[in-house]
Amino acid sequence: MASLQAIKYTRGRLDVLDQLRLPHEHHYDEVSTCEEAFDCIRAMRVRGAPAIAIVAALALAVELDRGACKATGVDETVAYIDARLDYLKESRPTAVDLTNAIHHLKAAVRAPSQETTSAAPAPSPAAAVIDTFILSAEAILARDLQTNLSIGEHGAMWLAQQHGASASKPISVLTHCNTGSLATSGHGTALGIIRTLRSNDLLKHAFCTETRPYNQGSRLTSFELVFEGIPATLITDSMAAALFRLKKTEMSIGAVIVGADRVVRNGDTANKIGTYQLAVLARHHGVKFVVAAPTTSVDLETETGDGIQIEERKREELTQISGAVVGADGRVDVANTARVAIADQRINVWNPAFDVTPAALIDAIVTEKGTVVKNAEGKFDFKTVMPERWAQIVEKQ
Template structure:
């Protein structure tokens, strides 16, 4: 049964001075929690996809800094090494480096035990993300007319502090009666769409239909979809967007079929120090993720694989970037600078 605001899922929980992470590798078959007791375990959880989604990664890392401070005590050099370990866990999601930079600054400014200040900052990052997601839901939801939408990967409560980025917009628009059905790409090879997005939406009572990425063109040609709504792992200063592999092809298809394309992400995902998409580091993961499934080989013996996790969607294919401080339509360098000026 849906909660009043269609938001009944949490994946990162700090309680009783402990960090609990919902193991998203096991969903939907099993709901299991990992208790991360050290910064190293948090870094491993980020790297191994226990926790994923740029905002959730940043939140988990912020709490990881608390665990590091608790373990390192007065040894500031050891603490800084632990923060470096956390920051290096995954290279593309800018929220990770952003959160660790905030915690690192607190360590540098603190006198004595930095743990209380780091915990307060982690909680603030967590709460601000949830608040930002609700605001983005309102702003993005207002752009959606009555109809169905298509989304890619998982951008909901599982990928954030709660409510979600692109799924936050979908939740808001659904609550307002603007969306009848959500179409969700399977999102290969980790199947975040089928395992996670479908699970979240069903959990909260929102109608969802899965499709493989190869069916997206036919769906968009059918006229049933008014918007493609996705999240982001990093947005460059000119509005180019790095997101889950397959996002770029969706943007090309959407433009061809006159379907509007929306990117939803907090301003913490915007990296004004990165001039454009060509400067965004793109993570490549092991070949085995494509060559096997659930531990069983599915490819012909001897085949190799290319497994980039993200691609870059050029700004000129994006109709709107929605953040917690405002919306940039037809994004470009001027619009992004104006937006970040509002944030400041």
């Protein structure tokens, strides 16, 4: 069965699946301006680090394709693009994919002759800049799917080697938040590894956390797992320790697999809140802890997790919840939604969206270019999978 599609794009039009309406309703929002993309990202109608970068890039591409930029000179056109990208960057500052995409796009429009494929007659210099941006944004979308498939293959292979997994000896895994087709252009990162394990007959069972307070696991990951017929069980975030203690041997639980919003140079990883505690529990119970991250999520400029900016979300995410009403007959009434209080509305709230898992608790970081494990000194070394960026950023320091 085909995976879900969070982003639909053709030249000049972008439609984004409203994930706040899942799992009960499929509705796509047309996104044609940077303001609409900012709101879509900020409100978390689209989420997942790769998908955020893709939506931001393509939204500006659509805006440019529809003639929003009135500049006639190259410098003015580049300045317009820079300003719009800087605006989009503020929508989710923790997700480094967005920052990396912005750096890439800014560099691309400063060398339009390297990207433009338009046939004669040659476009005006300003039009060539716009054409370059659109082609570069579309390339980000195209590369993401192949990246996810590669991560799935590398991750599944590494886990199979670690556990001696086979069709007669499959393993079970736990995943946190949502890292599948809904968070990417397709297949997914951490969930992509689970999909590949399943397709290779190496997966016994998948467990997913609900991922409070925004419930991306219960709303989205469980939906994807059911949609694709993958054997799976939903647990609350607070059940992970009991799961490892009581079910590890019975269910052959071999790994926790998570995605990443940012991996810094030493391997410290920012991901959805609750990831850090899973890493602690996994280490205590002898379960491998694996981060699935495209190289676009790796930040070589930031040395440790202490340098990661952690976004804080609004208090109502903890004190209120909304959803479709369930009738007395047990049926879900999609047309009838309600927002209810689940805590005293006067209570103080601290609601960080992410936490940072220390590299010491991570066993492997899987990228599209290979699996990175600790070297003889017990440190992650990204030089082997990112030699050019390593030379440009680290060795020049």
